Amino acid sequence: MDLTILCGQGELLPCDPECLLIYCYIKLKGAPINLKMQSPVEGNASGYPILCHDSKNYSGIPVILTYLRKEVSSSDFFVVSMTFDFKLPKLL
Numbered sequence: 001m002d003l004t005i006l007c008g009q010g011e012l013l014p015c016d017p018e019c020l021l022i023y024c025y026i027k028l029k030g031a032p033i034n035l036k037m038q039s040p041v042e043g044n045a046s047g048y049p050i051l052c053h054d055s056k057n058y059s060g061i062p063v064i065l066t067y068l069r070k071e072v073s074s075s076d077f078f079v080v081s082m083t084f085d086f087k088l089p090k091l092l
Contacts, residue, residue: 001026002052007037015040018061019049025065 003026005019026033038048051058051067058064 001031002034002036004036004038004048004050004052006040006048016048021061022049022051022064025068029068 003023005023006016007019023035047059049059049061049064051064053067058067
């Protein structure tokens, strides 16, 4: 599965809120993903994020979320395992 998102030049995270939402959703579900980052080109910043899976392209939040919920989450594609590793600060 490939996810193409917009990111600013030299940035590591998506600069578009829709791209960030889909990226976080997929990461929290534990899905293996190939991330492709593109800089926004003037006049061509619409239509992102783009999810490619099984030789098909899906773009936009509603379309991608619907696809992930119906097609992918019902299979063993997502590995649902999260661990939280944090330490409480020491009190004096």
